[in-house]
Amino acid sequence: xxxxxxxxxxxxxxxxxxxxxxxxxxxxxxxxxxxxxxxxxxxxxxxxxxxxxxxxxxxxxxxxxxxxxxxxxxxxxxxxxxxxxxxxxxxxxxxxxxxxxxxxxxxxxxxxxxxxxxxxxxxxxxxxxxxxxxxxxxxxxxxxxxxxxxxxxxxxxxxxxxxxxxxxxxxxxxxxxxxxxxxxxxxxxxx
Amino acid sequence: xxxxxxxxxxxxxxxxxxxxxxxxxxxxxxxxxxxxxxxxxxxxxxxxxxxxxxxxxxxxxxxxxxxxxxxxxxxxxxxxxxxxxxxxxxxxxxxxxxxxxxxxxxxxxxxxxxxxxxxxxxxxxxxxxxxxxxxxxxxxxxxxxxxxxxxxxxxxxxxxxxxxxxxxxxxxxxxxxxxxxxxxxxxxxxxxxxxxxxxxxxxxxxxxxxxxxxxxxxxxxxxxxxxxxxxxxxxxxxxxxxxxxxxxxxxxxxxxxxxxxxxxxxxxxxxxxxxxxxxxxxxxxxxxxxxxxxxxxxxxxxxxxxxxxxxxxxxxxxxxxxxxxxxxxxxxxxxxxxxxxxxxxxxxxxxxxxxxxxxxxxxxxxxxxxxxxxxxxxxxxxxxxxxxxxxxxxxxxxxxxxxxxxxxxxxxxxxxxxxxxxxxxxxxxxxxxxxxxxxxxxxxxxxxxxxxxxxxxxxxxxxxxxxxxxxxxxxxxxxxxxxxxxxxxxxxxxxxxxxxxxxxxxxxxxxxxxxxxxxxxxxxxxxxxxxxxxxxxxxxxxxxxxxxxxxxxxxxxxxxxxxxxxxxxxxxxxxxxxxxxxxxxxxxxxxxxxxxxxxxxxxxxxxxxxxxxxxxxxxxxxxxxxxxxxxxxxxxxxxxxxxxxxxxxxxxxxxxxxxxxxxxxxx
Numbered sequence: 001x002x003x004x005x006x007x008x009x010x011x012x013x014x015x016x017x018x019x020x021x022x023x024x025x026x027x028x029x030x031x032x033x034x035x036x037x038x039x040x041x042x043x044x045x046x047x048x049x050x051x052x053x054x055x056x057x058x059x060x061x062x063x064x065x066x067x068x069x070x071x072x073x074x075x076x077x078x079x080x081x082x083x084x085x086x087x088x089x090x091x092x093x094x095x096x097x098x099x100x101x102x103x104x105x106x107x108x109x110x111x112x113x114x115x116x117x118x119x120x121x122x123x124x125x126x127x128x129x130x131x132x133x134x135x136x137x138x139x140x141x142x143x144x145x146x147x148x149x150x151x152x153x154x155x156x157x158x159x160x161x162x163x164x165x166x167x168x169x170x171x172x173x174x175x176x177x178x179x180x181x182x183x184x185x186x187x188x189x190x191x
Numbered sequence: 192x193x194x195x196x197x198x199x200x201x202x203x204x205x206x207x208x209x210x211x212x213x214x215x216x217x218x219x220x221x222x223x224x225x226x227x228x229x230x231x232x233x234x235x236x237x238x239x240x241x242x243x244x245x246x247x248x249x250x251x252x253x254x255x256x257x258x259x260x261x262x263x264x265x266x267x268x269x270x271x272x273x274x275x276x277x278x279x280x281x282x283x284x285x286x287x288x289x290x291x292x293x294x295x296x297x298x299x300x301x302x303x304x305x306x307x308x309x310x311x312x313x314x315x316x317x318x319x320x321x322x323x324x325x326x327x328x329x330x331x332x333x334x335x336x337x338x339x340x341x342x343x344x345x346x347x348x349x350x351x352x353x354x355x356x357x358x359x360x361x362x363x364x365x366x367x368x369x370x371x372x373x374x375x376x377x378x379x380x381x382x383x384x385x386x387x388x389x390x391x392x393x394x395x396x397x398x399x400x401x402x403x404x405x406x407x408x409x410x411x412x413x414x415x416x417x418x419x420x421x422x423x424x425x426x427x428x429x430x431x432x433x434x435x436x437x438x439x440x441x442x443x444x445x446x447x448x449x450x451x452x453x454x455x456x457x458x459x460x461x462x463x464x465x466x467x468x469x470x471x472x473x474x475x476x477x478x479x480x481x482x483x484x485x486x487x488x489x490x491x492x493x494x495x496x497x498x499x500x501x502x503x504x505x506x507x508x509x510x511x512x513x514x515x516x517x518x519x520x521x522x523x524x525x526x527x528x529x530x531x532x533x534x535x536x537x538x539x540x541x542x543x544x545x546x547x548x549x550x551x552x553x554x555x556x557x558x559x560x561x562x563x564x565x566x567x568x569x570x571x572x573x574x575x576x577x578x579x580x581x582x583x584x585x586x587x588x589x590x591x592x593x594x595x596x597x598x599x600x601x602x603x604x605x606x607x608x609x610x611x612x613x614x615x616x617x618x619x620x621x622x623x624x625x626x627x628x629x630x631x632x633x634x635x636x637x638x639x640x641x642x643x644x645x646x647x648x649x650x651x652x653x654x655x656x657x658x659x660x661x662x663x664x665x666x667x668x669x670x671x672x673x674x675x676x677x678x679x680x681x682x683x684x685x686x687x688x689x690x691x692x693x694x695x696x697x698x699x700x701x702x703x704x705x706x707x708x709x710x711x712x713x714x715x716x717x718x719x720x721x722x723x724x725x726x727x728x729x730x731x732x733x734x735x736x737x738x739x740x741x742x743x744x745x746x747x748x749x750x751x752x753x754x755x756x757x758x759x760x761x762x763x764x765x766x767x768x769x770x771x772x773x774x775x776x777x778x779x780x781x782x783x784x785x786x787x788x789x790x791x792x793x794x795x796x797x798x799x800x801x802x803x804x805x806x807x808x809x810x811x812x813x814x815x816x817x818x819x820x821x822x823x824x825x826x827x828x829x830x831x832x833x834x835x836x837x838x839x840x841x842x843x844x845x846x847x848x849x850x851x852x853x854x855x856x857x858x
Contacts, residue, residue, distance in 0.1 A: 036495075036540075044227040045235065052232075076544070076590065080224060087228035116495050116540060143491060157368075160237055184236055 036116055037154035037161050042140055043080035045154055045161065046111070047088055053136065054176035056110065065090040070097045070109035072118060072126060077140070081113075100125050109135055114150065116141035123148035127169065134174045146188055151175060155186075162186055223253070239263070239339070253626045256588065256597040256617040258344040258660050258674050264365065266720075267337055269760045269770045271805025271820040271850055273380055273388060274330050274413075279360065280774055280801075281758045282342055283709035283724045287328060288749040289831035289842040292477060292510075293415070293434070293463045294327040299344070299358045300678060301705040301728035301747040303738065303834040307636045307684070310347065310355040313362045314442060316455050316483040319354045320509035321528040321556060324639040327479060330436040331459050333409030335376045335392040335854075336364040344709070345676070346634030346656045348613050349584055349601040352552070356636035356654055357678065365394060368403035368446045372396065376854040380413070380822075380845075385431040387848040388413035407442040415461070418828060418843035422470045423785040423792075430843060433474040436461040449489035457481045463512070468785075468838035473516040481507040496539035503532040513562065524568060525561040528640055530554055548599075549585035556580075558640045570644040578643065580605040595619040603635075603651075607643050611635055611651045624664040628674075631657050638697070642684055646697040654680045654704070669714045677706035679731060686837075703738055704731040705747065719760040719768065726754040737835045740780040741793055749834035751798070753777035766809045770820070774801040781832030781841055791836055799827045805850070818852040 050067055051060040059065040067090060071078050078094050085092035097103035100122070104112060112135050114126055127149045130137045138152040139145050142164050145153035151170040155162050165177060168189035227235060260282045272278045279285045284300040296305025307324025310317060319326045340362050347355035374394040380387030390411030397404050417431035439458040445451060464474040487501035506529045517523050536550035558576040560569055570576035586599030597617040604610050615632020637651045662672035682699035689696065707728035714721050729745040729752065740746040755775040762768050776799040782791040805820030823829070823846055830841035
């Protein structure tokens, strides 16, 4: 298929025009598209952040203090939480839940982790329930944190991990982050 | 040793590997988690998550489905490296030799990779020129701007396509969003008779509202050597006067949310007098001027998938010689090659255990002969050549309870040479402090524009690649790894000259390849770091005569069987470091002269021991760094040997060079 120079130029021009049109539209939309952080690292970051949340301060400092992390569905991150928890000075219990209405309240979780790929309808349900129960919501999908009102997430920027806090959601869940975390994190939906 | 990697040995190794994997179970003790748990949150925010070679899935080097070397900007700065040659020499398996017409090219594991077998990318742009698929090195590319180099020590065809047959050198510059401030740097190098290099570099990273703008600008001049060059007929010229290089490199990145554009201008030129075999009376200027542009954006598909449409454009003027001396010596050559490429890439997790990455590519190539270029350089008698191709690739990473399984393929259809398909599979396992990687697949190198126009029914050359890597974290920040490889290249694209008609042509001919192993030991601490590695190869049985050393059937021309490197950094104080590096090359062989009948005469080259040291003082005053060092302390005067029987004599390297580096960063 030998194309003449004119055809190549025409196709190129058409494509560039199409691309420019698409870009024009993109600029006017709020597309986040943040790169996800590896689950292993998410588990480490969640546990590292816990002591800097006012609501968990007493638990993490007291001997025998216990933090319960519920994971929605079956996910490999449970193993990562368990591996990382061995290095924490406080006890971390992790488990999987499938029924949002009953399990979340039943296990008396402090934190609910929602894996990436969870449908937005479920995310919204969890978010609503967590706000009632004052449970911290965490997700592996940073876009979902912004779109579905989840408090804590992570993403990769320039190959390094970044903490993302949806301040509006965190406030609704009654979570207060220390100034150290606020200084490190990418804060969104700040009042 | 010759039967070390026989088929039965490979089968036994594979069987043992699978059996081992079967007995291994998922462990809760993960050294990576253990390492991260010992870091403060601020430190965690600075760790680098390495992208694997086959996509943007973020996994560590141990988990990546490939044999990967990562070189960071800190390592580059500390080493005092003068150019990319200094950096890549420290990587297992890599080496440099001379092609023709002063072009220094890269080889890997004993295989000459200069013409289209090794792909070099800068910020995602393919730097190999499209005419012959070559890329000349030597004071080329701004190493000051490099953030990291991810090197796939093995094939990358299924993802990177046409010129990634043996390896991929993926350079990521600091010209990315997130870098702030203005950096100015200057490097000087002085040999005993002439200067080695004079380079200046500027980087800017302003942010205008939501638009990140990153600009890197580099200009450098250098000399490749100061020893006389003597061709195979005994004629000489002084390199100190006629081996100059000049490079202007501009890299501009624009990012707005998830939409980005990049523009790179690379003007590289050097003095050329050595020709193919006999030297020219006058030196000529050889130019490789290239322009690259890219624009891409990103859409979310569902919750986890990303769709990235991208347009790439490149315009190159490779091997151009248009100066007065070129005209005077009937060597005028001006050609332009363009490519426009459209691609669409879809990637992401489709479940929590399966990650996919696939895409469609279409490109159009065009070559145009310009000016008074003589007709014997035309494309089959025509001034223009046009080609097009489509490609489809797909890869999947599947986490099973026992191993991570990866598989992929690439299908290419070219309007001239037809179809080619290359599949590959990989298996990874991280078990406590141990990790294993097994990779097997096919890879290819497609013909370039000149390969096609000068070709005799040319087809893509294909390789079969087998890699097995094992690594062990002896203790925190102390890693030992060992990998075995075997590369068999079928029907390599070979340049030849018809002895009767004197007509030059390309053809697929014979087989070549190597097997061997590489070992690497890395230790890091607050005191500094030491990275040592050893590389060994042997030529395969069905080798091509043009590449092998006569009467030494295990050796390839120009490449030492053994290479040992040491790259270390000793942190004397928080700001001051001493950075010694050593490279040992065992005996090499190459053609140096011709007898009265024109037969090439083989010569043995004694082992070379390149020793370098660099003293680096950071923040002498806030933001100001200074360094001084010596390369080739013992004046070994390494010579680049032509790795095939092409009639070009060894080309002298720089020899001992004192280097001086300054860097200032405004916040």
